[in-house]
Every structure is written in C-alpha cells, then in structure tokens.
Amino acid sequence: MKIEEIKIISGVDKNGNKEAVEELVIKKGDIIILAGPTGSGKSLLLSDVEQLANGDSPSGRKVLVNGEKIDPLGIQITASLSQNMHFIMDLDVGSFIKLHAKSRKIEDKNIVEKILEMANSLAGEPLAASSNLTSLSGGQSRALMIADTALISNAPIVLVDEIENAGINKTKGIEILAAEGKMVLMASHDPSLIITAKQRVIMKNGSMSKLIVSDKIEREHLKYFKKIDRILETFRENLRHGGKLDEKTLEILENEIGV
Numbered sequence: 001m002k003i004e005e006i007k008i009i010s011g012v013d014k015n016g017n018k019e020a021v022e023e024l025v026i027k028k029g030d031i032i033i034l035a036g037p038t039g040s041g042k043s044l045l046l047s048d049v050e051q052l053a054n055g056d057s058p059s060g061r062k063v064l065v066n067g068e069k070i071d072p073l074g075i076q077i078t079a080s081l082s083q084n085m086h087f088i089m090d091l092d093v094g095s096f097i098k099l100h101a102k103s104r105k106i107e108d109k110n111i112v113e114k115i116l117e118m119a120n121s122l123a124g125e126p127l128a129a130s131s132n133l134t135s136l137s138g139g140q141s142r143a144l145m146i147a148d149t150a151l152i153s154n155a156p157i158v159l160v161d162e163i164e165n166a167g168i169n170k171t172k173g174i175e176i177l178a179a180e181g182k183m184v185l186m187a188s189h190d191p192s193l194i195i196t197a198k199q200r201v202i203m204k205n206g207s208m209s210k211l212i213v214s215d216k217i218e219r220e221h222l223k224y225f226k227k228i229d230r231i232l233e234t235f236r237e238n239l240r241h242g243g244k245l246d247e248k249t250l251e252i253l254e255n256e257i258g259v
Contacts (some may be wrong), residue, residue: 003077004028006149006183009051011060013207021208024201026183028156031174033194034187036203042187044206049185050078057198059206079155081163083147087133093144094129101151104163111151117149118176122168124237139168146173150180160186169233171196171226173207194223 005027006094010019026032034042041059048061052072055062062069065077082168089096094112101111108114121141127136136144141232142163149158163170163186171192177184186193194200195218202210231252235245 002213006049006157007064007067008045008208009062009064010064010208011055011057015205017207017208019209021201021211023209026157026185028181028183028212029178030199031178031184031186031197033183033188033197034203035194035199036201036209040117040203041206042203043161043204045187045201045208046080046161046187049157050080050159052077053229070218077155078157079149079153080159080161081142081149082161082230086248087136087141089133090132092129093133093136096133097148104152104154106152115147115151116145119143119151122146122173122176124168135166143168143173146176150176150182156181157183157185160184160188162187162189172228186210192222192229195219195222196226217236 005025008024008026010057017151024032033104034045035041039050039239044057044059045061047053048059049063051057052063052065053059053061054071061237066159089097090097093116097112097115101108116127116129118194119140120143123140126138127140127144131140146168149155163173170190174184174186174193174196186197195214198214200212200214201208202212204210235249239245
C-alpha cells in the first residue's frame with residue numbers, strides 16, 4: 001500500500017470541547033512538531049496515529065490514510081522513536097542490520113556500511129558492526145534506529161517522542177528521515193527542532209489548539225539555534241572527557257553568542 005498522506009480529524013479536549021484545529025494533514029517528507037507543556041496531550045496524539053484511531057480513543061479523533069479509514073489489524077505503517085530505547089536482542093549490530101534488510105527484501109550489499117555511516121554521523125560515540133546491541137548506549141541505540149528507519153524500514157510514518165536529550169544530533173536525524181520521504185510527527189520542547197519544522201501544532205488541555213506555519217523570520221533564527229547547539233555539544237564533549245570550563249570557554253561564548 002503506497003501511502004501519500006495521513007489526515008487527523010479533530011476530536012475533543014479533556015473537557016469534551018471540540019479541538020480548534022479541525023484537521024491535520026501530513027504528507028511524504030513533512031516534519032510536523034507537537035509543542036506544548038507536559039500533560040498537554042502530545043503523547044496521546046502520537047498514540048492516536050499509531051493506532052489509526054477511529055473515534056475510539058479518549059480524544060475521539062479519527063485518522064485517515066490516503067483519505068480513507070483503514071483497518072489497523074495486520075498492518076504496520078508507523079515506526080516509533082523515543083528517549084527510552086534499548087535493545088534486548090543478543091546480537092551484533094552488523095548481523096541485526098543484515099537480518100532486518102533481508103526481512104525487507106533489501107539486497108544492497110553495502111547496507112551495513114550505509115547504516116553505520118549514517119548512524120555515526122548522528123551519535124556522539126561511534127558504533128561498529130561488531131558492537132553488541134545490548135552494549136549500546138541510549139544515544140547509539142537511537143542513532144542506529146534512526147538510520148535503520150530511514151534506509152530499511154518500510155513504515156512511511158515516523159512518530160518521535162522527545163529525543164532532544166538522547167545524545168544525538170537531533171536536528172540532523174529528523175532531517176534525514178524527512179529526506180527519505182518519511183512523514184515525521186514529533187513531540188518536542190526543543191526550540192531548534194520546533195523551528196526546523198515548517199508546521200507545528202500547539203497542544204493544550206489534550207487538544208490541538210493552534211496550527212502555526214513557520215515563516216521566514218523564524219527560519220533565519222534557526223541558524224542561531226543550530227550554532228548554540230554546536231557550541232553546547234562541544235562543551236558537553238569537553239566535560240565528558242574530563243575537561244573544565246575556563247577563561248577560554250568564556251571567550252568563545254563572548255565571541256560566538258555575545259554573552
């Protein structure tokens with residue numbers, strides 16, 4: 001089944017009031033961010049999409065695929081990525097990739113190298129084909145799954161639940177998925193990720209309260225958020241490896257962001 005878009009038809013908020021955003025359409029290559037405070041309903045919306053809700057969840061929403069309601073039984077069109085992601089399979093990374101590729105009838109002889117190259121462009125700690133899945137850190141696991149989802153998984157919809165603290169290059173990871181034609185629906189509090197998306201839904205009291213389209217001014221701000229992220233990542237790695245923040249650190253901050 002070739003999926004070109006999904007449409008989320010509005011339901012109600014926690015008090016039974018109709019949602020302000022009547023429908024949300026996600027097409028191939030789209031990144032849509034769900035923003036809002038904890039408890040505002042982001043995870044429930046992700047769950048509605050994962051379960052292809054038909055008015056049978058607490059929100060009362062309906063999810064249409066290519067304009068039609070489909071039976072969720074026996075069909076898997078979503079892949080989920082979250083902060084709490086660890087492998088329990090006692091297998092090395094290379095064997096895992098080969099098995100998954102074989103199950104999807106992918107015959108690319110270089111698939112292991114391609115997955116590892118992509119994963120290592122996202123992870124702070126490199127991983128190898130010989131690495132055991134159970135020994136991977138949280139950041140390595142998520143980097144591997146983003147690469148695997150982008151290049152092997154046939155799930156057209158990727159649901160992401162707050163990976164900003166996952167120890168990976170989060171912005172690049174989301175952009176990779178979109179570039180591979182995935183529909184990305186992501187809950188986030190991170191300003192860099194929020195501005196990366198062309199559209200964002202503001203969640204409030206369990207409902208889609210507002211749909212905002214990012215404008216040119218916001219896109220200009222994105223380069224500054226990315227610069228700040230790069231600086232923070234440099235300092236983070238320095239501290240992880242026993243470094244200290246000193247006068248040189250302060251000089252870098254003053255020169256780069258004017259503090």
